[in-house]
Amino acid sequence: MTATEVPAEAAPAPPTFESLDPRTGDVVGTHPVHDAAAVDAAVARAVEAAKWWGALGYAERRRRLGEWRKALVRSIDALAQVVSDETGKPLDDAKLELVLAIDHLDWAAKHAEKVLGRRKVSSGLLMSNQAASLTYAPIGVIGVIGPWNYPVFTPMGSIAYALAAGNAVVFKPSELTPGVGVALADTLAELVDGHPLLQVVTGFGETGAALCRSAGVGKIAFTGSTATGKRVMAACAETLTPVLIECGGKDPLIVDSDADIEAAADAAVWGGMSNAGQTCVGVERVYVLEDVADAFTARVVAKSSTLRPGGNPAGDFGPMTMPAQTEVVRRHVEDALAKGGRAVVGGNESIRPPFVEPVVILDVPEDSSAITEETFGPLLVVNRVPDLDEAVRRANATGYGLGATVFSKKRGEEIAARLRCGMVAINSVISFAGIPSLPFGGVGDSGFGRIHGEDGLREFTRPQAVARQKFALPIAVTSFKRTSRGMATLVGLIKMRHGR
Structure with a gap:
């Protein structure tokens, strides 16, 4: 156990669980199962740490x-x-995740005072x-409450911005990646004078x-599935604790002529396919216009076949x-093929737990689970459409609304404006997530609230007017x-100003 992992509060010691390398099944680490008493004790310590941290002011928080x-x-x-070790992803992918998280931390620390500091606003004529x-x-x-697919970058979208805004944080990582959370927090512990800030x-x-x-938690920031997000909201409703919910997506990519x-x-x-398709804003559905569908599909097949x-x-x-999650991928592949989809890369034979090889399926009916449900695996559905209107209609025909991608030389902005989602990348993919000044979040079954950017900083504050x-x-007029005569004068002023 390390300095930032919550200690057991009383004997006997709490039960433990192991984190495993999903590639081999080898034990990566052993961690305690913290019960409600241990969580409450951590929150109580965080309450005191938050008072210290908030009193430091923007400049000192930025320095630390x-x-x-x-x-x-x-x-x-x-x-x-x-x-x-805990996710199984390639080492370079893990480094990329850390690089992005570090860049977001830098932005949040440097912009907190400008975004959140006291500023004058107009009082208007009547209240001049x-x-x-x-x-x-x-x-x-x-x-x-963080996820396992990007166990540093995603929770840091809440942690970094919450800390920059002056809060303390209690972080519950996924049970699949607890060691990542502990290692992350350990890097901060020695810089905060022993205060349990994270x-x-x-x-x-x-x-x-x-x-x-x-009771001491002022807000919960959750990332995970829509079903779990609803349970988090129900639990928070018991104490009227506000929530930020970032759930999954079924993100489309539209390819214009x-x-x-x-x-x-x-x-x-x-x-x-990157991160084995386990990306909430990853591409799961492609709608390509008919006149470029053959050329596009040929290139997709060539590129994915080598992975x-x-x-x-x-x-x-x-x-x-x-x-x-392997069985979810299997079910979606089977359903897509059973309903008439045509596999051009891989198929049922691609699913060999714990690995899934790339699968590309064409002409999948829109009522297939591979279209309607989040797959979260290396399965790409490519459907051709007759025109842009149909591409947009299909892209929006889902309860999810997280991100989207558009490739078009002339109509990118126009297409983006018609999509029901929180973020759009034009002529690139997932680029919005790497830009610290852009808010990140979705609509519908993808959740609500925003991390990143100015909205992400404000998400972890309470405005005071x-x-x-x-x-x-x-x-x-506001007195007995x-x-x-005074009211008549006031009404006359309003008629002159706003009645014409």
């Missing part, structure tokens, strides 16, 4: 978060190894005797539920990190000294 950024850079190889200002105060303690609680669903119900076909195919394969899953360093991507009277108005 800058030191953390440097510590993460120094530890990047060791942290990447832990990520690779008032000085109006707005500030964003930290909430206090933020509970972060604590880690480990365990299963019960531990996460305890964090949701803990004038698209760069080579670039579009490369983006589709990377977006659909192979495996361990470091041979594999292009790793295994299914969560064993049960202040009006300070500079002088008394000659006509009293109000007269009919």
Whole structure:
């Protein structure tokens, strides 16, 4: 157990569980299963840490978060190894995840004061005797429940921005990647004078539920499946704890007639197959216009046919990190083929747990589970459409609304504006996630609230509006000294200003 992992509060010691390398089944680490009492104790410590951290002010928090950024850079190889061991992803993919997280931390620390600091706002004509200002105060303690597919980058989208806004954090990583969470927090511990600013609680669903119900938590930031997100919301409702929910997606890629076909195919394969397809904003559905469908499909087949899953360093991507996800992929492949889809790369034989080889299926009916449900595996569905209107209609015909990708030389912005989702990449893939100033989040079954960017900083604060009277108005209207003549004068002013 390390300095940032919540200690057992009383004998006997809590039960433990093991994190495993999904490629080999080897034990990576052993961690405690924290119960509600341990979670409550962590939150209580975080309440005190938040008071200390909030009192430091923006400049000092920025300095210390800058030191953390440097510590993460120094530890990047060791942290990447832990990520690779617990998720099975290639080491370079783990390093890319860390690089992006470090860049987001830097942005959040440097922009917090500008975004959240006190600023004057207009009082308007009627209230011109008032000085109006707005500030964003930290909430206090933020509970972060993270996923296993990007166990650093995704939770850091909440952790970094919550810390920059002046909060303390209690982090519950996935039970599949607890060591990543502990290693991440350890890099900050020595930079905060012993204050438990970022604590880690480990365990299963019960531990996460305890964090949701803990009285000292001011907000929960959750990333995971839609079904689990609903359970998190239900648990938080018991204490009226606000939530930020980032769930899955069924992200489309639209290929227009004038698209760069080579670039579009490369983006589709990377977006659909990298990280073994276990990316919430990864490409799962492709709608390509009829007149370029053959050329696009040929390139997708050529590129994906050469990819192979495996361990470091041979594999292009790793295994299914969560064993049960393999069966989801199998079910979607079987359903797509049974309903008339045509496999041009792989098929049922591609599913060899814990690995799944690339699968590309054409002409899949829109009622297939491979279209309607999140697959979260290296399965790419490519359907041709007669025109752009049909591509947009199909892209929007889902309860999800996380991200999307568009390839078009002339109509990219136009197409993006018609898509019902939180983020769009034009002539690239997943690029919005790497830009710290852009908010990240979805609509519908993909959740609500935003991480990253100015919206992400404000997400972990409470706005406070202040009006300070500079002088008394000659006509009293918010007093029992109000007269009919005074109100008549006020109404006359409103008619002159707003009635014409």
